[in-house]
Amino acid sequence: MAIESYLWQGSHAVAQGALKAGVNYFAGYPITPSTEVAEFMAYALPSRDGIFIQMEDEIASIASLIGASLAGAKAITATSGPGFSLMQEGLGYAIMAEVPLVIVDVMRGGPSTGLPTKPTQADVMQAKWGTHGDHPIIALCPASVKESYYLMVKAVNLSERFRTPVIFLTDETIAHMRERVQIDVDEKLYIEPRIEPKDPRNYKTFQPDERLVPHQAKFGTGFRTVVTALYHDESGFQNTSAEVAERFNKRLVDKVEKYIDEFYETEEYNLENSELVFVSYGASHRTVLQVLNDSKNPKWGFLRLVTIWPFHDKLVKEKLKKAKVIVVPELNMGQMVKEIQRLFGDTKKIVSVNRWDGELITPDQLRKVAEQA
Amino acid sequence: MREQILKYFKQDKLPHVFCPGCGNGEVMHAMAQAIDELGWDPTQILIVGGIGCSSRIATYTIFDSLHTLHGRPVAFAVGAKLANPNLKVIIVSGDGDASSIGGNHLIHAARRNMDLTLFIVNNYTYGMTGGQYSPTTPLGSFTTTSPCGHVEEPFSITDLLVGAGAPFVARTGTLYFNELVKLMKLALAKNGFAAIDIFTQCPTNYGRNNRLGKPIDLIKTQASILVPKEKYDLLEPGDRVGKFARGVIQDVEKPTFLDHYRACILSTRKAVHHE
Ligand SMILES: Cc1ncc(C[n+]2csc(CCOP(=O)(O)OP(=O)(O)O)c2C)c(N)n1
Numbered sequence: 001m002a003i004e005s006y007l008w009q010g011s012h013a014v015a016q017g018a019l020k021a022g023v024n025y026f027a028g029y030p031i032t033p034s035t036e037v038a039e040f041m042a043y044a045l046p047s048r049d050g051i052f053i054q055m056e057d058e059i060a061s062i063a064s065l066i067g068a069s070l071a072g073a074k075a076i077t078a079t080s081g082p083g084f085s086l087m088q089e090g091l092g093y094a095i096m097a098e099v100p101l102v103i104v105d106v107m108r109g110g111p112s113t114g115l116p117t118k119p120t121q122a123d124v125m126q127a128k129w130g131t132h133g134d135h136p137i138i139a140l141c142p143a144s145v146k147e148s149y150y151l152m153v154k155a156v157n158l159s160e161r162f163r164t165p166v167i168f169l170t171d172e173t174i175a176h177m178r179e180r181v182q183i184d185v186d187e188k189l190y191i192e193p194r195i196e197p198k199d200p201r202n203y204k205t206f207q208p209d210e211r212l213v214p215h216q217a218k219f220g221t222g223f224r225t226v227v228t229a230l231y232h233d234e235s236g237f238q239n240t241s242a243e244v245a246e247r248f249n250k251r252l253v254d255k256v257e258k259y260i261d262e263f264y265e266t267e268e269y270n271l272e273n274s275e276l277v278f279v280s281y282g283a284s285h286r287t288v289l290q291v292l293n294d295s296k297n298p299k300w301g302f303l304r305l306v307t308i309w310p311f312h313d314k315l316v317k318e319k320l321k322k323a324k325v326i327v328v329p330e331l332n333m334g335q336m337v338k339e340i341q342r343l344f345g346d347t348k349k350i351v352s353v354n355r356w357d358g359e360l361i362t363p364d365q366l367r368k369v370a371e372q373a
Numbered sequence: 374m375r376e377q378i379l380k381y382f383k384q385d386k387l388p389h390v391f392c393p394g395c396g397n398g399e400v401m402h403a404m405a406q407a408i409d410e411l412g413w414d415p416t417q418i419l420i421v422g423g424i425g426c427s428s429r430i431a432t433y434t435i436f437d438s439l440h441t442l443h444g445r446p447v448a449f450a451v452g453a454k455l456a457n458p459n460l461k462v463i464i465v466s467g468d469g470d471a472s473s474i475g476g477n478h479l480i481h482a483a484r485r486n487m488d489l490t491l492f493i494v495n496n497y498t499y500g501m502t503g504g505q506y507s508p509t510t511p512l513g514s515f516t517t518t519s520p521c522g523h524v525e526e527p528f529s530i531t532d533l534l535v536g537a538g539a540p541f542v543a544r545t546g547t548l549y550f551n552e553l554v555k556l557m558k559l560a561l562a563k564n565g566f567a568a569i570d571i572f573t574q575c576p577t578n579y580g581r582n583n584r585l586g587k588p589i590d591l592i593k594t595q596a597s598i599l600v601p602k603e604k605y606d607l608l609e610p611g612d613r614v615g616k617f618a619r620g621v622i623q624d625v626e627k628p629t630f631l632d633h634y635r636a637c638i639l640s641t642r643k644a645v646h647h648e
Contacts, residue, residue: 025456046638051455056481060448063441063478067421067452070439071460075452093442219437219453220460222416228432228440237386238432238440 001186010145010175011036011078014104014168015044017152018076022191023102024050025073027064029057029083032116033172034106037078058083062090065101069094070227072194072218074156078104081123082113085130091165092131095252096229098206098214100159100194102152107171107282107331109358118358119172119283124335127167128309134249136256138263139167139309143285145179150189151306157192158263162256163213169308171331173283173360197223205236212255257310264312268319270301276370277323278302279340283360284329290363291370300370311339320344325373329353329361349373381405381415382433389433391426394580394588396573399547400465400494401430407557419460421450423470425501427494427573430465444474447482450489458488458631463561468495469507472530476508483539483566485630490560491568493530496575497595504578511615515582530570531622540565542623546572548596549619559621565629572599572617 008016015037018026026041028034038054045052051068055061058079065075079087084105094101107123109115123130127139140155142148152168159166195215197203200223206214214234217223226236231248233239269292271277276299278288285304292300303319320326320340326348328337337352344350351373355361382405391397408418415436422431424443431438437460441449446464454462471479471493482489498516499505506516506523509530513522534542541563543556553571560567572595574580580591598616600608605618628636 025452027452046634047641049638051634053451053455055448055451056477059445060451060478060481063445063448064452064455066441067439067449067454068456069452071419071453071456073452073456075456089442090445218457219419219439220417220457223437224416224435225437226432227438229442230440237383 001184003182003184006181006183007178008145008181009036009178010148010170011106012040013145013148013181014078014152014170014175015040016185017149018102018156019044019048020149020189021074021153021156023074023076023156024048025065025068025075026051026077027053027055027061027068027075028077028079029055029061031080031083033108033175034078034080034083034104036175037104037106058086059090062087062094062103066090066094066097066099069099069101070216070219070225074100074160076102076104076156078106080106080108081110084123084126088131092133092135093229094165095131095135095137097227098163098216099165100163102155102159102166102168104168104170106175107169109356115358117172119360120331120356120358121171121282121284122332122335122356123169124308124332127169134253136164136253137167137309138162138164138256138307139169140306141169141281141308142174143282143304144174145177146181146183148174149181149183153189153191157190160192160194162259163216164256167309169282171283173286200224204234206232207234208251208255211259212251260310260312263307264315265306266315266319267304267306268302271303271319271322273298274301274323275299276325276327276373277320279305279320279326279328279336281305281308281336284331287329287361287363287366291367294363295367305336308336313343317343323348325349325351327351327353327366327370327373329366331361332356377409378402378405381408381435383435386433390429392577394574394576395426396496396547396575396592397427397430397494399550399553400427400492400571400573401433403550403553403557404463404492406554407561410554411558411561413461417459417461419453419462421446421453421462421464423466423475425467425470425499427465427467427496427500428470444470445478446470447475447478447489447491451482451487454487454489455631461561462489464489464491466491466493467500468493468497468509468530469499472508472528472533480533480537483534483537483568486538486540486565486627488565488629488631490563491566492557493568493570494573495530495570496573496579498575498579500575500578504582516579517582529617531618534568535623539568539623540625540627541567543621544570544572544599544617545619546592546596546599547574548592549599552620556621559624565627572596
């Protein structure tokens, strides 16, 4: 096959990406604006010998994903703010028990029922800190329909590579927008295999490899896999001693954060020459593109965060070192801007541009702020 | 006999954490005996527990084990079973785990007829957190959160499950050990959702808070309100108050979730084919 043109909706690109990555289990609960992902999977999975199930709630959805993943499936769900909140305990479980899965969170206006049908980017911090305890998190954020496809493949791959849940943090605008996508759907993409332990005799469920990742055997393969989200020793048996807790939690965070260079992704434009740099992600990045396109100011550029979490202090600092002014447009009251402020304090002028009323930041609004900055 | 049972447990992890006189040991024993008598391949068994004393039973077995979140073992089990239908999935859950925080998952797994076996270790209380009331705590009894006597009516978990459509539902108590083994074998062998409500003694919390004497006295008190199903059915409604039927409460055949799911896929494929 060759490259062809499709008119895809963002949600469908997410679902297509999931299928491309080998996802064969979807459990979810309907919630606007994420439901299109579920509907697509309900249609696509049964004929591919996969499982689709609409569970009784989001708590059950993520719980069933964990069970399915440990039994060998590649499992995802899709939800939005309120449902993502309900999934937080299960998310923590998956992190602790080192279970690959992907949660697609299509951000809508909050708190609570908020603005169900309108875009925001208000779950940036929920993605990072929504579940309790110190933990690593990987969150990816697409800014176009086409990118939703490829980034979803990457999300599934990373969850397998690190044996940890990945948050696919998209928003109402990108998920509901239709764009022309030129793509070869049969193109061979890298798909991360799940490493299977070989010898049941020396097997320990949570024995990490040299990259700090344990390789649990699938249930039903004769390995006596032992999974708990209590602190546990390498065998998987509960152990709440101070020494085990100290060691385990450290490895859990290190296994992701030490390898950040392997997967951290940004997109940039004109950083070499720019005095003013927009730092953006997702829907608000579309406004940045329009502003740069209209103004043609040679001293403006952007840094787009594709990997939202973990935050790469060193790399972002390096990329922004020439900027005098950093403008951070966000569809929330200012969440990611706090990371930028943390990096630079008052050594640079940092301008937060915000909107949380369910409307996009207009190019006019953003251009005016940049001109005055 | 001892060896036949012990081989299903991680012997290096024994003794377990349960209090002296606790009924979890009887449940563990009965379960191992039932599996042994069925001659099942241990490598094809997945045992799932929630959070609570009884849920810990899962962690002591030699099967693949999944110790989950409070209230969620049924939902975890659904995923594992659907991803690998060859697994024999057993869930061990407390009365609080299964019917309070996990009540929603319980009724929907029963309604969908997920092919899972659920042993509800019903000790009338929250053992692990120190003896608070649960949905099965009898009216008037004392727990740390009902210091004046409990003001709520308890659930009959079996009525709930029959109402939700579970094809196999049974009840017994730890005193009736042989019946427990027999019911467990039936539940395990059932193709579809099968649950047993097992009245189990918690001498440390429920027994002590209600001054019910030694563990054996508590076992007998709990057993005294269990009436064989055939006799229970003949009782006048007024005489049933405070009593519970024991034995097989419901046993019917019906297609499981996966039976329906597979049939639906086949018919869709045929439809596509005929176009
Ligand atoms: C979300 C959540 N809420 C509360 C708890 C605390 N908790 C742990 S076990 C338990 C109750 C256990 O009672 P039951 O399920 O009846 O089992 P038992 O200990 O009596 O065997 C509670 C409330 C928890 N672990 N998680």
